[in-house]
Amino acid sequence: MSFQHPEFLYGLFAILIPLAIHFFNFRRHKKIWFSHVALLKQITIESKKQRSVLHLIVLLLRILTIILLVFALSQPNFGTKEATTLSNTQHLYIDNSFSMMQEGARGRLFNNAVNEAKKLVQSSPQNFRFILSTNDFFDRQQKKLSPEETLSALDQIKISPTESKLSSTILSRLNSQQEQHQFLLFSDFQRNKTDIGQWPSDSAVTYQLFPFSSSKNNNLLVDSVWFSTPILIPYQKTTCYIRITNKTAQFYDKLPVTLAIDGQQKGVSSVDLQAFKSVTISISYTPQTSGWKQGLITIDDYPVTFDDALYFTFKVVPHINILAINNRGQSPWLRNFYNSDSLFAFREVESKRVNYNALDQYDLIILNGLDEYSSGLSQQLTQYIRAGGNTLLISNNTLSEQPFLANAGLNAALSVDTSDTRVSGIKLKSDLFENSISRIPQNADLPKIFTHTRYQFPTKSGVESLITLLNGDDLLVKYQMEKGRLFMLTTGISDDFSTLSSNLLFAPLFGGIAAGSGSSDQLFHIVGNDELTLKKIPPSSGDDPIIVENTETGQSFIPELRTTTRYAHLNTHGHITASGYYHIMQRDSLIAIAAYNYNREESDLECYTAIQLDSLCHMANLPHYAVVDVSDMEFEEMISKLKKENPVWKLFIIFALLALAAEGLVLRLRK
Secondary structure (H helix, E strand, O other): OEEOOHHHHHHHHHHHHHHHHHHHHOOOOOOOOOOOHHHHHHOOOOOHHHHHHHHHHHHHHHHHHHHHHHHHHHOEEOOOHHHHHHHOEEEEEEOOOHHHHOEEOOEEHHHHHHHHHHHHHHOOOOOOEEEEEOOOOOHHHHOOEOHHHHHHHHHOOOOOOOOOOHHHHHHHHOOOOOOOEEEEEEEOOEOOOOOHHHOOOOOOEEEEEEEOOOOOOOOEEEEEEEEOOOOEOOOOOEEEEEEEEEOOOOOEEEEEEEEEEOOEEEEEEEEEEOOOOEEEEEEEEOOOOOEEEEEEEEOOOOOOOOOOEEEEEEEEOOOEEEEEEEOOOOOHHHHHHHOOOOOEEEEEEEHHHOOHHHHHHOOEEEEEOOOOOOHHHHHHHHHHHHOOOEEEEEOOOOOOOHHHHHHOOOOOEEEEEOOOEEEEEEOOOOOOOOOOOOOOOOOOOOOEEOOEEEEEOOOOOOEEEEEEEOOOOEEEEEEEEOOEEEEEEOOOOOOOOEOHHHOOOHHHHHHHHHHHHOOOOOOOEEOOOOEEEEEOOOOOOOOOOOEEEEOOOOOEEOOEEEEOOOEEEEEOOOOOOOOEEEEEEEOOEEEEEEEEEOOHHHHOOOEOOHHHHHHHHHHOOOOOEEEOOOOOOOHHHHHHHHOOOOOHHHHHHHHHHHHHHHHHHHHHHHO
């Protein structure tokens, strides 16, 4: 047996009061004055033994009354001490995600959840303990807190961008030493994170669900952003595409959307949003200088505002670095094309004079009809491509590229076809041509091919055909090698092999491959994703480490750094918790700027109702659960359903009254 309020057991010292009365008061001699001996006949003759027995019975009844009253106040529980302790420990979960910013009938849902949880804690017995949980898993949330400590901890909870499935929260708490678990879940129970089917269905686990519903589920969000061109250069006009999504059943007319670059407004547009639809708008933008730029897209929406702004960054580059590796001399076709546009920084080198250590400085490497691929060149090119580099292989129709393809993992059967043919099909939906070729006329003048190499790749090789010939062979294919791309042109560009160099297809083909190779870094990242990948940065040492700094707060930290051939991989280990811009610095020099936004999964405000939650719990075969609809009942009723009152104390009150009645009866019979 144990007690919920053991402090009242000190009341047992009150037993000394009847003991003192009986041992001192009743032993005093009493004087009886009488005038005649005949009056003695009126005194009831009692033996000394009878008087002692009556006194003892009255004493025991009074002691029993005190004991029963003390026990009633202490509220005893019968059973093992372990079982009682476990039943008095509650797992209290408060949903502090962005969706709880919605307005309910009595104000913001998050504030309502905290206030109702406080009422529950205040009404609990003092020996109850609470394990507080939120979407942020802190060590302090693993501790058992008294009601006073729990109330203080509830006041410290803030809205957090951290997301987690409810099953993750529950399973993390089941690892404790307890055998019995009771979960009190205060949440709006969003559909995308309430995975009741994954909750443990155990007789030792009890669930109490407290759903909070909003009066309106209205929410608009800036979904995504991208540019029409993969690379941006100064004074070259581009188009910024912005997708706005309506997550509500309401129609919005002429919602203003603002685009700002480096704090200056660059464009304003308005959009009509149908219910539960997304709309993509376009705003023209022409960068004036090179370097890193900070972009911001904003809309006006209330009360859920975390997704009303989208931060993004991009780098305006002065040019794309291209290296052509030739057999000997120079290539007039490549030189004339790439040198005609300031977008490209073109350089040529002979195959025997390649500086392998400088390959990662180039965005595109062109293997222009090489007669021989040395083992060193094949190995270095393979590493370059797998690390994210882009390579265009132009065949010389002598099968010399076969060792290189084998080294790259492409076991293709090669043969030379000298029959005349021409181009018959172009994959216009590929990213190579979608921005340069809108359609192909029926009688278009397509290149003629005199000699080409026939590549026969395995069915599941992953090679994508971009341009095909009349005989069914490929003219241009693309192979994704881990992070990089390998393009293969099956014929040479000289007039001896084809008419490609003098055809209109030459510009979109070679220009598209080069422009796609100069793609900038990712426009934005998601808060909570610790992996940040950048193009290769200068070497870092212990004296000059890489530093990530929040431009708004000024707080900085040193990330974990891992470098590969072309990229630097930074692990932030949870240090980035807010949206905004983050500068990557070294020796006070700006290396890159990364933009972070909150996860848009929280933007979907569809939540389960109390009836739906009850149905889901029933379908999941949860043995012990209750769904408390706080909108349909007073919270006092809700508390009475949750409080674990033990009716045993009432029996002790009844027994105490019976003991008092017995004492009165004994005293009455004695008289």
